[in-house]
Amino acid sequence: MFAELRVAVVVPAFNEELNVARTVRDVPAFVDHVLVIDDASHDRTFLEASRMRRRGLEVLQHPKNRGVGAAIATGYRRALELGVDAVAVMAGDGQMDPRDLPSLLQPIVDGAADYVKGNRFARGDVWRVMPPARVAGNVALSMITKVTSGYWRLFDSQCGYTVASRRALAVIDAAGLFPRYGYPNDLLARLHAARLRVEDVGVRAVYGPNWRSGIRLTTVVYPMSFVLLRSWMRRLWATRVAPVEVAAAVETEQRCASAS
Numbered sequence: 351m352f353a354e355l356r357v358a359v360v361v362p363a364f365n366e367e368l369n370v371a372r373t374v375r376d377v378p379a380f381v382d383h384v385l386v387i388d389d390a391s392h393d394r395t396f397l398e399a400s401r402m403r404r405r406g407l408e409v410l411q412h413p414k415n416r417g418v419g420a421a422i423a424t425g426y427r428r429a430l431e432l433g434v435d436a437v438a439v440m441a442g443d444g445q446m447d448p449r450d451l452p453s454l455l456q457p458i459v460d461g462a463a464d465y466v467k468g469n470r471f472a473r474g475d476v477w478r479v480m481p482p483a484r485v486a487g488n489v490a491l492s493m494i495t496k497v498t499s500g501y502w503r504l505f506d507s508q509c510g511y512t513v514a515s516r517r518a519l520a521v522i523d524a525a526g527l528f529p530r531y532g533y534p535n536d537l538l539a540r541l542h543a544a545r546l547r548v549e550d551v552g553v554r555a556v557y558g559p560n561w562r563s564g565i566r567l568t569t570v571v572y573p574m575s576f577v578l579l580r581s582w583m584r585r586l587w588a589t590r591v592a593p594v595e596v597a598a599a600v601e602t603e604q605r606c607a608s609a610s
């Protein structure tokens with residue numbers, strides 16, 4: 351529990367045998383459920399995660415690789431079944447600093463946000479820690495995502511360190527989330543379409559000695575352009591063309607939630 355909230359942490363992991371056990375071990379003790387999603391890894395990720403002894407640990411497995419967005423959607427679904435109030439994402443490569451989790455949860459505790467995301471650029475050391483090519487890519491995608499999502503105040507769209515409230519997950523249909531790397535951009539546009547409140551909180555950038563990424567410019571540009579365009583169109587449709595229908599859907603969900 352964190353304050354009055356029951357909290358789950360979702361850990362998407364693909365070929366993370368070197369990092370996943372440490373990631374699970376370092377999840378703060380106040381977290382009630384740790385849900386590792388092994389995305390059909392070719393290595394010992396599943397065994398490394400399963401050997402950890404920790405209250406509330408579950409290691410789920412995709413029979414086939416589906417991508418980081420789909421792994422997170424699987425974790426969200428399980429967390430909703432478990433009835434938690436807030437769900438954080440901490441990637442299985444240990445790039446999220448556990449010391450930042452309380453400040454990401456706080457706006458949900460305060461009732462000030464429905465979804466909170468990390469912003470590594472809010473801290474001055476990002477320029478020293480993050481490799482220059484990643485700085486350039488993250489700045490460019492953050493600027494584009496301001497337009498596509500409509501959240502002009504937010505930055506660092508690609509930061510995967512996030513906390514979603516139960517209400518946000520119930521409203522946005524996480525199962526339909528883009529399955530691969532464009533998922534944060536898709537998610538932000540969905541959150542805006544549903545009129546949910548999103549806040550940025552400064553978090554540490556972590557690029558340890560084992561750091562590597564599955565992102566390859568050649569394979570990511572095409573799907574990324576597609577997901578940005580699609581999420582932009584959908585968001586415009588929901589906020590400009592059919593706002594009444596969206597508002598009605600959100601209201602129905604709120605009524606169901608308060609009745610249950």
Ligand SMILES: Nc1nc2c(ncn2[C@@H]2O[C@H](COP(=O)(O)OP(=O)(O)O)[C@@H](O)[C@H]2O)c(=O)[nH]1
Nearest residue numbers: 362363364389417418421441442443563564565
């Ligand atoms: N590359 C990759 N990562 C995945 C996949 N499914 C889950 N993940 C996990 O998603 C997280 C983020 O991926 P990563 O390549 O580190 O992205 P980056 O941190 O944005 O460079 C890591 O913990 C991966 O283990 C997948 O299909 N491919």
Ligand SMILES: [Mg+2]
Nearest residue numbers: 441443445563
């Ligand atoms: Mg990573």
